[in-house]
Amino acid sequence: xxxxxxxxxxxxxxxxxxxxxxxxxxxxxxxxxxxxxxxxxxxxxxxxx
Amino acid sequence: xxxxxxxxxxxxxxxxxxxxxxxxxxxxxxxxxxxxxxxxxxxxxxxxxxxxxxxxxxxxxxxxxxxxxxxxxxxxxxxxxxxxxxxxxxxxxxxxxxxxxxxxxxxxxxxxxxxxxxxxxxxxxxxxxxxxxxxxxxxxxxxxxxxxxxxxxxxxxxxxxxxxxxxxxxxxxxxxxxxxxxxxxxxxxxxxxxxxxxxxxxxxxxxxxxxxxxxxxxxxxxxxxxxxxxxxxxxxxxxxxxxxxxxxxxxxxxxxxxxxxxxxxxxxxxxxxxxxxxxxxxxxxxxxxxxx
Numbered sequence: 487x488x489x490x491x492x493x494x495x496x497x498x499x500x501x502x503x504x505x506x507x508x509x510x511x512x513x514x515x516x517x518x519x520x521x522x523x524x525x526x527x528x529x530x531x532x533x534x535x
Numbered sequence: 536x537x538x539x540x541x542x543x544x545x546x547x548x549x550x551x552x553x554x555x556x557x558x559x560x561x562x563x564x565x566x567x568x569x570x571x572x573x574x575x576x577x578x579x580x581x582x583x584x585x586x587x588x589x590x591x592x593x594x595x596x597x598x599x600x601x602x603x604x605x606x607x608x609x610x611x612x613x614x615x616x617x618x619x620x621x622x623x624x625x626x627x628x629x630x631x632x633x634x635x636x637x638x639x640x641x642x643x644x645x646x647x648x649x650x651x652x653x654x655x656x657x658x659x660x661x662x663x664x665x666x667x668x669x670x671x672x673x674x675x676x677x678x679x680x681x682x683x684x685x686x687x688x689x690x691x692x693x694x695x696x697x698x699x700x701x702x703x704x705x706x707x708x709x710x711x712x713x714x715x716x717x718x719x720x721x722x723x724x725x726x727x728x729x730x731x732x733x734x735x736x737x738x739x740x741x742x743x744x745x746x747x748x749x750x751x752x753x754x755x756x757x758x759x760x761x762x763x764x765x766x767x768x769x770x771x772x773x774x775x776x777x778x779x780x781x782x783x784x785x786x787x788x789x790x791x792x793x794x795x796x797x798x799x800x801x802x803x804x805x806x807x808x809x810x811x812x813x814x815x816x817x818x819x820x821x822x823x824x825x826x827x
Binding site for chain 1: 617
């Protein structure tokens with residue numbers, strides 16, 4: 487199998503890694519940190535903080 | 536306007552409306568506070584925009600990295616990698632609300648510029664520096680006494696927060712108006728520069744400043760969505776490169792990090808040598824065939 491063909495399949499392990507990372511992140515409750523930030527007005531983001 | 540360009544604009548408008556569908560927020564000067572707001576939208580869309588239904592991936596990354604409990608965000612890295620591998624910078628071309636705003640600003644009939652290559656090329660690296668420094672390194676290292684860091688990119692650079700969140704919220708809230716200071720004027724100046732810049736240069740924020748586009752470009756060459764130039768059909772006229780608003784070297788580097796998949800090169804190709812679509816393996820070349 488040539489290098490180009492192998493390169494064509496790299497997307498599958500990357501896709502799998504992305505899903506695993508999302509699951510690990512949710513298990514670590516990172517999404518709750520995101521939620522806490524997202525449901526309150528971020529004063530720094532809007533430029534008054 | 537070509538039919539495919541109209542279709543792209545329609546998709547962009549739809550994506551912007553879906554990402555910012557909380558109409559009551561605009562009317563009441565409040566933001567959406569639903570439980571599903573931990574989900575990130577694919578484009579750069581401030582979560583403090585009154586209409587925002589999801590979180591901005593760049594803001595969310597800084598929020599997690601700036602929290603003393605975490606030194607790495609699996610959740611946001613996973614989301615960024617997911618969008619990168621599945622869509623790449625197709626997000627920039629079709630789904631990012633701020634991309635749409637810049638596209639519309641560029642339609643204003645004023646003289647158009649392209650920066651000379653010797654300025655343009657080095658400036659393209661700036662977005663990677665911004666991603667590394669403002670989005671990752673500073674939130675991890677420059678923390679307060681409680682180990683918490685502010686979202687440095689959002690605070691000092693991002694014009695999206697000012698446009699989508701700052702202006703509508705400040706306009707409706709007396710208490711927020713009283714908090715306005717130097718930072719707000721700095722961000723308004725930056726927003727003004729980006730708005731004026733977008734009228735004369737095609738998508739200056741995407742080209743030079745956007746950390747999200749920088750990340751999405753990294754995996755574009757190996758992602759599911761690919762573009763291809765059929766060498767047998769290409770007659771080397773170079774029209775594709777002349778029309779490319781992102782100044783991509785289409786014939787040599789069509790899947791490079793700078794292509795936002797707008798499809799103008801494909802539209803203009805009179806030999807139909809350019810194709811695009813989702814590829815599921817090297818043997819299964821393309822789903823979308825070039826239009827004849």
